[in-house]
Amino acid sequence: MLNHYETVFILTPVLSDVQMKEAVEKFKTLLIESGSTITNEENWGLRKLAYPIQKKSTGFYSLLQFDGDPTVIAKLETQFRRDERVLRFLTFRLDKYAFEYAEKRKGVKSKEVKEN
Numbered sequence: 001m002l003n004h005y006e007t008v009f010i011l012t013p014v015l016s017d018v019q020m021k022e023a024v025e026k027f028k029t030l031l032i033e034s035g036s037t038i039t040n041e042e043n044w045g046l047r048k049l050a051y052p053i054q055k056k057s058t059g060f061y062s063l064l065q066f067d068g069d070p071t072v073i074a075k076l077e078t079q080f081r082r083d084e085r086v087l088r089f090l091t092f093r094l095d096k097y098a099f100e101y102a103e104k105r106k107g108v109k110s111k112e113v114k115e116n
Contacts, residue, residue: 002067004039004099009080009089010059013046020060023085028064030079036068040106053087065094065102 009027011020028038044061053059073091080089094102 001069002037003070004065004067004094004102005073005091006063006065006094006098006102007076007089007091008061008063010049010053010061010087011085012054012087013056013058013060015060015085019085020062023083024062024064026083027076027079030076031064031066031068031072034068034072034075036066036072038064038066040065040102056087059087065106 007027011023015023024041024043028041031038040063042063044063046058047061048058049056070093077089077091080086
């Protein structure tokens with residue numbers, strides 16, 4: 001049974017854009033190889049953290065929404081913990097209301113991109 005998931009992770013700010021994109025691609029590849037389908041990807045860019053993490057006050061935020069088997073979460077979070085570029089991460093299953101909201105938000109974002 002496939003569930004809808006959303007994961008947000010913060011990468012260390014000392015990375016270049018290329019290194020940041022490589023890290024995101026690594027996690028996307030892991031999900032795809034595990035049989036998940038990525039439904040949305042957002043790069044929120046460099047943002048100020050609410051509190052310092054490992055003496056860093058900023059970080060690159062990334063969001064991945066995907067449909068997958070519950071067993072893939074353990075693999076993904078293990079990779080987050082092993083990767084020293086990841087400061088923090090959060091993965092959660094979307095219930096039907098959160099999924100509807102995510103779809104609506106995705107639709108609004110795509111309209112904004114088409115207008116520009």
